[in-house]
Amino acid sequence: MPPRHPTIASALGQVRRSLRAAGPPRRILVACSGGADSTALLGLLRLLARDAELELVVAHVDHGLRRESADEAAGVARMAAQMGLVGVATRLSLTPGPGLPARAREARRAALQAFADGHACDAIALGHTATDQAETLLMHAARGCGLEGLAAMRPWEAPWLRPLLGLSRGLTRELCDRMALPFVDDPTNSDEEQPRVRVRERVLPLLRAGNPRVEQALVCLATHAADAEEALSAWAEREEAARRRGPATCWSTDDLHVLPRAVRTRVVRRICGLGGADLGALRAAVIEDIDRAVMARAAALGGTDAVLRPHVWDLRPGLRVRLDRLGLTLARAAPGAEIPAPHDH
Known part of the structure; x- marks a missing residue:
């Protein structure tokens, strides 16, 4: 492992805070696709594992939709073995067609939940970043949503843990380089036929031109919305019960x-x-x-x-x-x- 860098130290601080907010968990299933985001997450959790008394299990879900996916699965397995971690993997049987992103997401989540149950994990760590959070918030707002939609993804929704919501996608690539961890680029992440990719490639750059920290600003908005939604929902629950x-x-x-x-x-x-x-x-x-x-x-x-x-x-x-x-x-x-x-x- 290369010498510790301030960028790594800062990211570790964010991950530590997310673990404390989640309990902290002791046995974590780390979902790793082999991309920069999830690889950076795995590397950071590995650095924390000894001091935080964490047990990690690395899980890979192959959607089976690209020829390269088998090589990517093998790469994640090698990385887990080199880290001395248990690795598990599965290959899905998905077919192209309408609703593929949503179908893939549901199948992936079900597979990860099954792995977590089978390995007695009390959290499933996902590599969603501040960029993902900004994209999700903007997509929800464009469709028309309330506070719950603006809250977008929560850092901790048992068993789902998202320690990287404070880090941009660009930073995860830098973290992988500094931790000397290889990663792959999924070409579907550049397919502008997908609404999320259009937001990433067209909308966020325009907003970033006016505010270089737009991802962090939108993450802050999502946090405020989540806090307000939680408070209002608790108030409404008390009122309903009293009436x-x-x-x-x-x-x-x-x-x-x-x-x-x-x-x-x-x-x-x-x-x-x-x-x-x-x-x-x-x-x-x-x-x-x-x-x-x-x-x-x-x-x-x-x-x-x-x-x-x-x-x-x-x-x-x-x-x-x-x-x-x-x-x-x-x-x-x-x-x-x-x-x-x-x-x-």
């Missing part, structure tokens, strides 16, 4: 209107989720419509029947939510069936 009447079928809306909108809408989403609604598919417009009705009802108490009459929303076939003087009530019904009004107490 629950008996079994989770009816919730009081008394004074719900005085809460900040960000908390109110999260309370409504939690209620819908507890009823079995698919929150990923539930349109924001439905939540906003329920919130508007709650606000209108609070403003018009003692007013017109048109505002105070019960309102009903279909969350999915067989599940509806009703707003009336009792509050918000979940009810199951056959598609097309009417929901009987609940009895007043």
Whole structure:
């Protein structure tokens, strides 16, 4: 190993902090593709292993989509052996076609989870960098997202650990060179047919021209968004629990209107989720419509029947939510069936 360099020392500090935030874990599965990011991660964790009492297992997932992939898998196996680490690998059976990046990601994560379970690892380390975080945030923002989308990837989402989110992609290449670790370049990372690559190759350079530290700025934004989302979600969880009447079928809306909108809408989403609604598919417009009705009802108490009459929303076939003087009530019904009004107490 070459003499320690300030760049390596600084990166080690970031990795140490991420380990502390995660527990710290003691047995880590390190996902290594052979590229610069994951190779730098493996090298840094290897440097920390003795002092931090870490046990490392190196995992490689070959997607089987390129002729070079078998050689890359062999290279990762050699590197693990040279480091004296256990190495595991698998080859997936993916076919080109629509949705390939998403299919590959899900298959890769499943394979890594299986390796972690089989080797009793309490964390799976991924080589996502600040550049990846910036790309993810920009893609989410372009599609239209809330705070959760702006939070992008979390440094620790058990069992997924991302120690390099504070380091740019360019820095991981420098780290590999300074640690004398070989790495490969995956040509698919330059394929501008992929939305992520277009953001990397076209959008980030324009932003970087105005702010050379744009990746770090966007990582900071993602961190603030994650902190705010965590705080608001915890507040909404307490409000939902306090308003629950008996079994989770009816919730009081008394004074719900005085809460900040960000908390109110999260309370409504939690209620819908507890009823079995698919929150990923539930349109924001439905939540906003329920919130508007709650606000209108609070403003018009003692007013017109048109505002105070019960309102009903279909969350999915067989599940509806009703707003009336009792509050918000979940009810199951056959598609097309009417929901009987609940009895007043």
